[in-house]
Amino acid sequence: MMLGVLGGMGPMATVDFMGKVIRNTPAACDQDHIEMVVCSATSVPDRTAAILDQGRDPLPAMLDALKRLERSGATCIAIPCNTAHHWHGELQARTHVPILHIVDALADALAERGLKGTTIGVLATDGTVRAGIYQRRLAKRGFACAMPDAAGQAEVMRAIRLVKAGDVGAATTILSREAATLVTKGCSQVAMACTEIPLALAAADGELKPRLLDPTDMLARACVRSCLATLDKPERRVA
Amino acid sequence: MMLGVLGGMGPMATVDFMGKVIRNTPAACDQDHIEMVVCSATSVPDRTAAILDQGRDPLPAMLDALKRLERSGATCIAIPCNTAHHWHGELQARTHVPILHIVDALADALAERGLKGTTIGVLATDGTVRAGIYQRRLAKRGFACAMPDAAGQAEVMRAIRLVKAGDVGAATTILSREAATLVTKGCSQVAMACTEIPLALAAADGELKPRLLDPTDMLARACVRSCLATLDKPERRVA
Numbered sequence: 001m002m003l004g005v006l007g008g009m010g011p012m013a014t015v016d017f018m019g020k021v022i023r024n025t026p027a028a029c030d031q032d033h034i035e036m037v038v039c040s041a042t043s044v045p046d047r048t049a050a051i052l053d054q055g056r057d058p059l060p061a062m063l064d065a066l067k068r069l070e071r072s073g074a075t076c077i078a079i080p081c082n083t084a085h086h087w088h089g090e091l092q093a094r095t096h097v098p099i100l101h102i103v104d105a106l107a108d109a110l111a112e113r114g115l116k117g118t119t120i121g122v123l124a125t126d127g128t129v130r131a132g133i134y135q136r137r138l139a140k141r142g143f144a145c146a147m148p149d150a151a152g153q154a155e156v157m158r159a160i161r162l163v164k165a166g167d168v169g170a171a172t173t174i175l176s177r178e179a180a181t182l183v184t185k186g187c188s189q190v191a192m193a194c195t196e197i198p199l200a201l202a203a204a205d206g207e208l209k210p211r212l213l214d215p216t217d218m219l220a221r222a223c224v225r226s227c228l229a230t231l232d233k234p235e236r237r238v239a
Numbered sequence: 240m241m242l243g244v245l246g247g248m249g250p251m252a253t254v255d256f257m258g259k260v261i262r263n264t265p266a267a268c269d270q271d272h273i274e275m276v277v278c279s280a281t282s283v284p285d286r287t288a289a290i291l292d293q294g295r296d297p298l299p300a301m302l303d304a305l306k307r308l309e310r311s312g313a314t315c316i317a318i319p320c321n322t323a324h325h326w327h328g329e330l331q332a333r334t335h336v337p338i339l340h341i342v343d344a345l346a347d348a349l350a351e352r353g354l355k356g357t358t359i360g361v362l363a364t365d366g367t368v369r370a371g372i373y374q375r376r377l378a379k380r381g382f383a384c385a386m387p388d389a390a391g392q393a394e395v396m397r398a399i400r401l402v403k404a405g406d407v408g409a410a411t412t413i414l415s416r417e418a419a420t421l422v423t424k425g426c427s428q429v430a431m432a433c434t435e436i437p438l439a440l441a442a443a444d445g446e447l448k449p450r451l452l453d454p455t456d457m458l459a460r461a462c463v464r465s466c467l468a469t470l471d472k473p474e475r476r477v478a
Binding site: 008009010011012014015018019022023027028029030031032033034035036037038039040041042043044045046068071072073161164165166 | 247248249250251253254257258261262266267268269270271272273274275276277278279280281282283284285307310311312400403404405
C-alpha cells in the first residue's frame with residue numbers, strides 16, 4: 001500500500017492533510033506509518049478561476065501529477081483540495097488507482113454520526129460553490145447545504161486568499177464570523193470545505209469548535225482505513 | 240526547479256520540514272510556491288539501529304526512494320533525517336541531482352551569524368552521535384561540538400522515540416532538560432540535530448528558545464535559496 005497525494009493546492013493544506021494522515025495512523029515507530037508519495041503541484045492553475053471561466057484549465061497539470069503518482073507506485077490517491085474535485089471524474093477515468101472523494105468522506109462521517117436530514121453549512125471557494133461539488137454529492141446522501149450570502153461568500157474567498165499568502169490570523173477572524181452566521185441561520189454543523197480553512201479555524205473559539213466539520217481530517221481517516229485494510233494486520237485496523 | 244524530499248524518517252519530521260520550506264518561500268498565491276515531490280519512505284529500516292550494527296541496512300530502501308524522486312523530476316534533493324546523512328555520500332554518488340547536506344546548512348547559518356570558534360551542543364540520535372555526522376563536518380568548518388553524557392544521551396534517545404510514537408508532550412520535558420544541561424556546560428547554542436526534536440521543542444520555554452538552533456529550518460531555507468536561484472525572478476530571491 002502506498003498513499004498518493006495530489007497536492008500543492010495549496011501547499012500548506014497538503015502539509016495539514018499529511019499531518020492528519022499521520023496522526024490518524026496507529027503507530028509506535030516510523031515503520032508502522034503509511035508510505036506516501038506526494039506531488040506538491042503548486043503550478044496547477046487556479047481551480048476557482050477555471051470554474052468561473054476566468055483562467056486556464058488545471059486538468060493537464062493535475063493529470064501530469066496523477067501520472068507521476070501512479071508511476072511512483074501509489075495504490076490509493078487523495079486530493080487535499082476541495083475545488084479540484086470538480087475534475088474528480090475526469091481524473092478517475094484516467095487511472096485504475098482509486099481516488100477517494102473528499103465529499104464522500106464527509107458524507108460517510110455524517111451518516112456514522114446519525115446526522116441524516118440536517119442542513120450542513122458550507123464554507124468553500126467560489127469555484128466549489130459554483131460547481132455544486134458539495135450540494136450535489138451531499139443531496140444524493142440525504143443532506144441539504146447552506147452557503148453564505150453573496151457578501152459573506154466574498155469574505156470567505158478573501159480569507160482563503162489570505163491563508164494562501166500566509167496571513168492566517170486575519171483569515172481566522174473572517175471565517176469565524178462567517179461560520180457563526182451559518183449557525184445562526186440554522187446549520188447545526190459547518191463544513192470547512194476548502195482545505196485552507198482548517199489552517200485558519202484551528203484557532204477558532206470554544207463555542208464554534210464543536211460545530212465545525214473538517215473534511216480534510218475525514219479524507220485522511222478514509223485514506224488510513226483504505227491503506228490499512230489492505231494489510232494483513234488486523235490489530236492495526238482503525239476502528 | 241522541483242524540490243525532492245527523501246522523507247518519512249520520521250513522517251512527522253517530513254511534514255515539519257515541508258512546512259518550513261513553505262513558510263520560508265516568498266509567495267502570495269499557490270503558484271509562487273516551490274514544486275515538491277516527496278517520498279515518505281516510512282519502511283526505510285531504522286538508521287540508528289544500522290549504525291549500531293543492530294539492524295538492517297537502510298541504504299537500499301533510501302536508494303529506491305531516491306530513484307523515484309529522480310524519475311519524478313527532482314532538481315534538488317533534501318533528506319529531513321539527520322541520521323540518514325550517514326549515507327549522504329553513498330546516495331550522492333548514485334545521482335547527479337544535488338543532495339543538500341543538513342550539517343552544511345547549519346554551518347553556513349552559524350558562519351553567517353559570526354559564531355565561528357564556539358562550541359555547539361548537539362542533541363541527536365545515538366546513530367548520529369556514533370557516526371560522528373556533526374562532529375566531523377562541523378570541525379572542518381571551525382566549530383566544536385558537545386554532546387550529553389551517556390545518561391543524558393539515553394534520555395534524548397527515549398524522547399526521540401516518544402515523538403515518533405506521537406507523545407510529543409513527554410518529549411518536550413526531557414529534551415528541554417537535556418538542552419539546558421548543555422547550556423550549563425558552556426554551549427552557547429544547542430542544535431536540534433534530529434528532525435523529531437524541533438517537533439517537541441517548538442513548545443520550549445522562553446529562556447531556552449533563543450539558544451536553540453534548528454537545522455531542519457536551515458536546510459529548508461537552503462533548499463528555497465537553491466530552488467529560487469534557478470529562476471529568473473530576482474524579486475523572489477530570498478535575502
